[in-house]
Amino acid sequence: MKSGPDIAPLAALIGDPARANMLTALIGGEALTAGELAREAGVTAQTASSHLARLAAGGLIAPRRQGRHIYYALAGSDIAALLEKLMHLAERTGHRRTRTGPAEPALRKARVCYDHLAGELGVALFDGLIARRILARRGDVLVLTRKGEDFAQKFGIDLAALGRRALCKDCLDWSVRRSHLAGALGAALLNRFYELGWARREKNSRIVRFTPPGLRAFERLVAAA
Amino acid sequence: MKSGPDIAPLAALIGDPARANMLTALIGGEALTAGELAREAGVTAQTASSHLARLAAGGLIAPRRQGRHIYYALAGSDIAALLEKLMHLAERTGHRRTRTGPAEPALRKARVCYDHLAGELGVALFDGLIARRILARRGDVLVLTRKGEDFAQKFGIDLAALGRRALCKDCLDWSVRRSHLAGALGAALLNRFYELGWARREKNSRIVRFTPPGLRAFERLVAAA
DNA sequence: GGCATGTTTCGATTAGGGTCGAAGGATGAA
DNA sequence: TTCATCCTTCGACCCTAATCGAAACATGCC
Known part of the structure; x- marks a missing residue:
């Protein structure tokens, strides 16, 4: 002991x-x-x-x-992961904030988690990439498949510039009880969404707000091919 | 905010x-x-x-x-997972216990995490099961393959008795920075190790001590077929 | 240099909570 | 019933640490 x-x-x-x-x-x-x-x-x-x-x-x-x-x-991002896990449990054990603001639904929909996308859309993105076999699990780690490399290039992401950072660190949503894509690729994708005008970061908040056409494009992206 | x-x-x-x-x-x-x-x-x-x-x-x-x-x-086991994550970070940020006991190496080798095996051997078990294609990842969840069902039966685990509990909940070691097999199957496997006399639980501690022949058998088990 | 802004240090106050001694249930055993 | 064991409640003490006012320090701008 x-x-x-x-x-x-x-x-x-x-x-x-x-x-x-x-x-x-x-x-x-x-x-x-x-x-x-x-x-x-x-x-x-x-x-x-x-x-x-x-x-x-x-x-x-x-x-x-x-x-x-x-x-x-x-x-570091593991600090963020720990905090999200704490939120996850705080939510489960009823330690809600007394003054729950009107921003909550938007937060659950899509928000920033350190440098990548979280919330319902974050999980949807993750699932979509797996379903399209752009990402695959190899034991404990996520890898970008051959097909995924093509996809990244076409989508305007320079893989060489991403460095050796792990593709996926486990990061559990407190809102959706699933993990989503973190790591260098997760950050690059979110950045690309900004660049493409699909979404923008709300000022002074973690909320990521998708435009209507951006949301449609996003949904096409995650739909299984 | x-x-x-x-x-x-x-x-x-x-x-x-x-x-x-x-x-x-x-x-x-x-x-x-x-x-x-x-x-x-x-x-x-x-x-x-x-x-x-x-x-x-x-x-x-x-x-x-x-x-x-x-x-x-x-x-619940998510509480245990949170505590392990805290230990993981406490280790990284140098919040070591001042009085670090002699039991530490054994703890790193193999210990109980709630109801399943953790530590080096816990991770080795997980990797072995994946490599032997007894377990496979399907998106976000682990599944027992057909081959895995055969294996479980031969190994003396009654799958029907396990119920619907998830096979793998994410549980990160503080010693090995990898996840290991939790959930019903993880618990059943550890129990079987006890029954087979491969290992026993040390009194008043989380340490799991393998016997020499038990360790050899364990290593054969996790070796890729 | 002089001034404004951002950050830290110092000192004093205060509140909250961890701690234990003593006494009060609750439960099982004889 | 009586006793012993386990646990909880109550009350009091004490100590840590959170807080802020005032002043000092650091940096950039004019």
Whole structure:
């Protein structure tokens, strides 16, 4: 007993409301300044500063100076995955936010998870790519098939530029209880959707809003060929 | 902002050292009495009682009266999965336990995760079953192949008795960064290993200790046919 | 340099919760 | 019924940590 890593400090770090709000805000994937995070958490700048220092010391976020601002971002996508898993369980055990905003349905439909698409459409994308045999499972990892490489090229994604990042990290939706495509390819696809004008990122939110023609094009994309 | 489930209360619940120790003790999968958990956490019975009440109210554990004892168990395997994920990250971010016991190497080798095998051998089992095409992935879920059904029967597992529980829930090792086989089949296989005398559960610990001949048999089992 | 903006440090206050001693049920055994 | 065991409730203590006001530090702009 008492072996293995100690989870209490890590969980306590996430367990404070102000810090949890900051982390939740950062799942969007973009870096935010200390001031923005303070507002997001509903505390003063001094308080936020102390929280941010602790989060950074705990390895959950990474600071980066830029002029007189300090931008903070999640330290990695596994942090985002952990947070989504926590949301998933919080949802299941009834730890809902008391003040559930009107934005919720849109969030469930499509949202950003770190740098890739999540929500109903995120899962639909994943399923579609598997069904079309663009992606395939090889044991524990996802691979891009030959057919998938053709698809990516035609769709305007430069595979060579993606680097060696894993194609799929497991990332469970809290809304849909399925995993969706994360990793370099997931990020590249979402970017391409933006470029094609199919969807745009809602300001100050994780919501991804598809245009009507964009949604139709997306549905053609994920439909089994 | 401020949408989605609220993770702070849930994380705070796990974030207390006493409660974290209790939860960690329960990953072993067996139910423990309130007194045992108090000893495990290093607190008095009164203190433990209050903690257990809060964990139960939070939906993390489920109490069950049995005579004058009250047995507590994790409320589900997704709780165990979350705890393993927390351990995984705690390991990565250096939140090691200061007093790292001598049992650690054995834990990394093979241990119980709720009701199935985890650690190096757990991952090896998973890989072996995939390689032998006993299991196959269909999109997001694992399925037992035709060949797998034959295998199960020959290995002495009554599939009909397993019920409809999902074959594989994602459960990431904190030691090996891969997923292993959970679910009904995972539990049945581990049970069969016990029955065959290949391995036994170490008392008061998550360690699964294989006998030398048992380990050889296990290795033949997972070797690609 | 002088000023504005963003961030941190210091100090003091306060609230929340973890802790245990003592007493009060509840359950099973004799 | 009486006793022993297990667990919970109550009350009090104490300590951590969250919070903010005030002031200091850092950086960029004019």
